Amino acid sequence: DVSDDFIAGLPKAELHLHIEGSLEPELMFALAARNRVEIPFASVEEVRAAYAFSNLQDFLDIYYQGANVLLTVQDFHDLAAAYFDRAAADGVVHAEIMFDPQTHTDRGIAFGTVIDGLSSAIHEAQARHGMTVKLILCFLRHLDEDAAFATLEAATPYLDRITAVGLDSSELGHPPEKFARVFAEARRLGLKLVAHAGEEGPPDYVRQALDILHIDRLDHGNRSLEDPVLTARLAREGMTLTVCPLSNLKLCVVDDMRDHPIDRMLREGLRATINSDDPAYFGGYIGANYRTAVDARGLTRADCATLARNSFLGSFLPDEAVAAHL
Numbered sequence: 001d002v003s004d005d006f007i008a009g010l011p012k013a014e015l016h017l018h019i020e021g022s023l024e025p026e027l028m029f030a031l032a033a034r035n036r037v038e039i040p041f042a043s044v045e046e047v048r049a050a051y052a053f054s055n056l057q058d059f060l061d062i063y064y065q066g067a068n069v070l071l072t073v074q075d076f077h078d079l080a081a082a083y084f085d086r087a088a089a090d091g092v093v094h095a096e097i098m099f100d101p102q103t104h105t106d107r108g109i110a111f112g113t114v115i116d117g118l119s120s121a122i123h124e125a126q127a128r129h130g131m132t133v134k135l136i137l138c139f140l141r142h143l144d145e146d147a148a149f150a151t152l153e154a155a156t157p158y159l160d161r162i163t164a165v166g167l168d169s170s171e172l173g174h175p176p177e178k179f180a181r182v183f184a185e186a187r188r189l190g191l192k193l194v195a196h197a198g199e200e201g202p203p204d205y206v207r208q209a210l211d212i213l214h215i216d217r218l219d220h221g222n223r224s225l226e227d228p229v230l231t232a233r234l235a236r237e238g239m240t241l242t243v244c245p246l247s248n249l250k251l252c253v254v255d256d257m258r259d260h261p262i263d264r265m266l267r268e269g270l271r272a273t274i275n276s277d278d279p280a281y282f283g284g285y286i287g288a289n290y291r292t293a294v295d296a297r298g299l300t301r302a303d304c305a306t307l308a309r310n311s312f313l314g315s316f317l318p319d320e321a322v323a324a325h326l
């Protein structure tokens, strides 16, 4: 009895969304043509057919390739504006979106180009949808700590527009401890801290994110459940987990949606939320992620309300704004 209208009508915050992962094939083609960039696909259908992944790295290879069509302020604006329109239709009233500056600066795109395009779309979303938006700068963990420091340095003129730093890309072999110093520096600068951990990496990576990076929020976190002591600790500390069901299925973190642990997370007392991660690549936006979790795991309306409530509690909004959303 959880209808699509109920899901869309539930005010919610999206806390785990890579803006580069919201690049729909149609926009990829339009930007390739506008910018005269070659892409290795003949049609939108061919692009969609290429979106069959067996793990995180498979996806990342194609995701970084897709981002090559993004060159100008207008491109980043159009990318983000399309996401905000879709998110608003799904009942998102607040979004904390991640971007990967190194994916662009390593191609010669200025940091300012990226953030100016995102900023103008954010202002438009505030005006058009009444949506509030915060930006999370993610470091690519397959690159070294010096590169992360250089990125934080490039962000210095824009720190008033950035709420948090995060850690994404290839998890295995790139443990959180690799970024201990740059996260400490970000914290010193007053930024909030998030990190992907326990998506493919072991529970020890989650422990490192907590004890070495001192994260304020955990992205994914699925593999925490393998460790009862860690699970109990996350529950006790009220740590928010930004869970992404369709991503978990497409990247084979779960083999079948019927095995997804979202309801187990709630039962274990974890502050779990539902998010879309890379919706253009994984088959749907936040509403579709709620839908699949409801259908596969029998979530009730009350569960959905808890997940949506958790999204505000886990957000970086000030306490008064959180209270106003509850």
Ligand code: HPA
Pocket: 018, 021, 056, 168, 169, 170, 171, 196, 199, 247, 277, 278
């Ligand atoms: N994991 C790691 N890096 C990413 C992801 C993800 O799910 N999406 C985009 N970059």
Ligand code: ZN
Pocket: 016, 018, 168, 196, 219, 277
């Ligand atoms: Zn992610």
